[in-house]
Amino acid sequence: MIVLFLYFRVSWIKTISTRAPGSLFFVAALILICLFVPSFKMQTYVHSSLTSLLKSNLTSNIRQSIHVPDGTLDNTRAGKRASKVNRDLTERGRRKFKMLGRKDMLAINRKCSHRMPNAIIIGVMKAGTEAFSTFLTINPQVAMSLNVRSTLFFSSRYSKSLKWYKQQMTCSTSNQTTIEKAPQYFPNSLAPKRIHSMNKNIKLILLVRNPIDRAVSHFLQMKNSHPKRLRGKNFEDVVFTRGGPVNPYSVFIRFSKYSSILRNWLRYFKLSQILILDSDQFVKKPMQALAKTESFLGIQHYITKDKFVFDKQKGFPCLNVTGIPKCLGSGKGREHPKLRNTDYYKLKAHFRRYNEEFFRMTKKRYTW
Structure with missing residues (x-):
């Protein structure tokens, strides 16, 4: 169980380190908390925090790589509607x-x-x-x-x-x-x-x-x-x-x-x-x-x-x-x-x- 737990956490670290290297220390801290505080609520909190962080950094990364100003992606979604x-x-x-x-x-x-x-x-x-x-x-x-x-x-x-x-x-x-x-x-x-x-x-x-x-x-x-x-x-x-x-x-x-x-x-x-x-x-x-x-x-x-x-x-x-x-x-x-x-x-x-x-x-x- 511990091996599987570590495997999933490491896969998250690899993904985020390539997408958002500045957040690596925050991710490591979250995983350490999850390892030493085996509470279900804490596990849920860590998972949601990592997911939110990944999404926000991915969006930021996309904007920076293609030089899209803030708000344009939201307007695109409105255009789709x-x-x-x-x-x-x-x-x-x-x-x-x-x-x-x-x-x-x-x-x-x-x-x-x-x-x-x-x-x-x-x-x-x-x-x-x-x-x-x-x-x-x-x-x-x-x-x-x-x-x-x-x-x-x-x-x-x-x-x-x-x-x-x-x-x-x-x-x-x-x-x-x-x-x-x-x-x-x-x-x-x-x-x-x-x-x-x-x-x-x-x-x-x-x-x-x-x-x-x-x-x-x-x-x-x-x-x-x-x-x-x-x-x-x-x-x-x-x-x-x-x-x-x-x-x-x-x-x-x-x-x-x-x-x-x-x-x-x-x-x-x-x-x-x-x-x-x-x-x-x-x-x-x-x-x-x-x-x-x-x-x-x-x-x-x-x-x-x-x-x-x-x-x-x-x-x-x-x-x-x-x-x-x-x-x-x-x-x-x-x-x-x-x-x-x-x-x-x-x-x-x-x-x-x-x-x-x-x-x-x-x-x-x-x-x-």
Whole structure:
């Protein structure tokens, strides 16, 4: 045992004598104490002292050999942390930030941190939430992830911790407003209560559109991405029963009944906490909807009309931030199949009651 003990101590001396010869006497004194005072606590103290000494001298030795001034290695570590934050972005997110001229969000040495969101875009699905969130992020005071997928924390990933959720937010500075875009939250029955438990004063943004158009767009997206989940080839096959009436259990129909879903949200949040925007008006006049949102969020009015151009072929606005017009994905402005008049009026009659209820709840009428 004594031989092994001495062997390890000698190996430490050899290492330190080559790295830090000035500390050799201190090391020898520590080993002598360890030999003649065989206490477990003393052994632990000596081991930790030697380890600390070796690390500090190694760092000093590296700095002296490559002429690195004090503090530079710490800055390098900070740079690595910043790089990790930057790597949280997907390639799609990076492209969007470049398109928006948001170089600040791509800087490697950003001094930022992950924060809980000040606002959440809760829906509705297929009402232009992706275009809206992208356009809103033109404002430098907005910090929002432009990755394709939402965190889904308050719907299907609530078993994860709030700490995990916070880490998913885009790294932001103290003068920025952190926003999450998650249109999947609106139809989820548990999301309102869960969000309220996190922050009862949070601001919510809801885009709505003609329920029939939303249902058709939802179907087309499902057909394009998950065709095997559909029980029919055409929209009519999945929203009508065999007898002809509207199928009230169809997900495309249920998600378009805004009043039924909003009622659940109003159990936890005041109507004044929810900014409700008309998606059709946003497409026609994006600047007006975005200015209204800036006021709602309490941030500076930065987005101006000259930052947009209108694509007449698609009937959808494109960005003109960097001087070169750039449009969003090919799915934006996708042409919808035309419904037969009888089917359209069946759907309109089915939604009429829910639409009128929604108008009363929001104290605003739409052209549906």
